[in-house]
Amino acid sequence: MTAATEAAAEAGEYSVIAEGLRKQYGDKTAVDGLDLRVRRGTVCGLLGPNGAGKTTSVRMLSTLVRPDGGRAEVGGHDVVRRPDLVRRRIGLTGQHAAVDEILTARQNLRMFGRLFHLGHPAARARAEELLAQFSLLEAADKQVKTFSGGMRRRLDLAASMILAPEVLFLDEPTTGLDPRGRREVWDAVRGLTATGTTVLLTTHYLDEADKLSDWICVIDQGRKITEDTPAGLKRAVGGDRVEVVLADPADLPLTAGAVARVAAGGRPPETDEAELRVHAPVTEGVAALTEVARELQDAGVAVLDIGLRRPTLDEVFLRLTGGAERETTEKENAV
Amino acid sequence: MSAPTTTEQDERRLYWEFVDCWTIVRRELGHLAKQPSLIAWQLGFPIVSVLLYVYVFGSAMDVGGGQDYTTFVMPGMFAMTMAFGFMNTAMAVTVEKDRGVIDRFRSMPMARSAVVAGRGVADVLHAGIDLAVMALIALAIGWRSDGSLVETVYAFLLLLLLRFALIWIGVYLGLLVPNQEAAGNLFAVAFPFGMISSVFTPPSMMPDWLGAIAMWNPVSSTATAIRELFGVSTTAGDSWIEQHAPLMSVVWPLAITAVFLPLAVRRYQALGR
């Protein structure tokens, strides 16, 4: 294969390709050589602490700001050379619900339809479809300023889906929403990916990233720290753990012994005497759990809680980005 | 299907520039239709000023030459309404920037010029409505234009020209300030700009230094020029700037546009940097 055909095949496989993307604001390097690839039709979660460069990355990829270095292709087109073509293939939902507050939901969608260069009849028809899809028909003729946060968000999402975008950028789409509102947004996103849309999602809710993403990229200080599937990331931080919570401190040594027998690598379990908690990493999760449970039952130990704990993305995140934080403080101390 | 030729592409681009601009204008008009109180809100200060100056201070005001104060002050009120208008532009632009609406527009395949151009057209139309309401109030309290129909229409066009020029200052400042609170603080600029002028009293009656500032204020040139068109007798002082108000009421807005339109467009483009 020649380089050109290789590139073409790659462009078909990935909807978002970023190579060495950089953005500088004064002295501050907001994004520092980001490499990112999002496979067509998948959801990629972009995670990172405040100021990591997530929004800046999304803004470069959605043609809002010009990168200072590197290159990026979205929907098969270069974001700097052909922003016009990129814009026809993307939808963007930013950190705010960017809809018109004074107009009604229906007027908003028709207006955006017109601005996406649909004819009047097509813009009207598309507005009705989206209102139905996002359960906004009942409120369609109310002014947006009377909407709840969840309704606003849904309208905002609807507006970014007018052209059924190939790539959808969602920058913290559920920030400030209650659990119902978040679920509504998740359903909308899942509905979209089912039709083949590629999604790049930033969020501070790791359960959200876990639920929605096929692939997760963690960045900090403008650089990628790691990327993997949600399961892979969790595995990397440590596998399952067996955890027992006791009623009586006297049972601690016996329990520790039982847990130690199933612990991975035969390491001694960790014991939290204040909370009467014993836990240890295990490899064969379910088998280990049943064995410990049987042993404790046979010994007549009163158990308040026993279970298999899987690491959450929160732990992954804290472990990964905590390291970077330490590094900077060390650097600062050295100066 | 053959690829469109360059001229075809240019024509299509021009077509969409117009259509998109019109969509933005319609949106602004939609705001007024949905919420007519927007007009009342924006005219609140000028209307209160009219009532205050005509009924409360009016009898105590002597602008010389036996001139009736209502006749003198009404054209000034029109000019002041236009002068304060740039605040509305700035506020609207800041709100849209803050709420991410401008970003949404910029991420869409619409014509790039439409956001700024649409704002300009919409604000001139809005100003036309403002002026019509002000004129009706003026008529209701007994103000009449003594100029011919042509002169009267020309006077109103001069007012709109001033407002048009100030749109670009509004867009520029609206994009420049960091947030809505800061945009609210622009009143500190708007207030002296509207008031230190010939709107309420002839500059010749002010202390020299203040009078000089007031005379050279573009708002004064428009106010003085339209007073002449409305047939108010005792207005212009002897200074060059006051004698040339009819000329300056055109030159000032053109000069402001020449400076601030490019600045506003540059600022808008700089959002991408």
Ligand SMILES: Nc1ncnc2c1ncn2[C@@H]1O[C@H](COP(=O)(O)OP(=O)(O)OP(=O)(O)O)[C@@H](O)[C@H]1O
């Ligand atoms: N327009 C700008 N001017 C100056 N600095 C900026 C600008 N935009 C972003 N930055 C800086 O770049 C860095 C990355 O910001 P960015 O908004 O991309 O972070 P983020 O990951 O989205 O953070 P958050 O989780 O808080 O939304 C921050 O240090 C920020 O202060």
Ligand SMILES: [Mg+2]
């Ligand atoms: Mg952000």
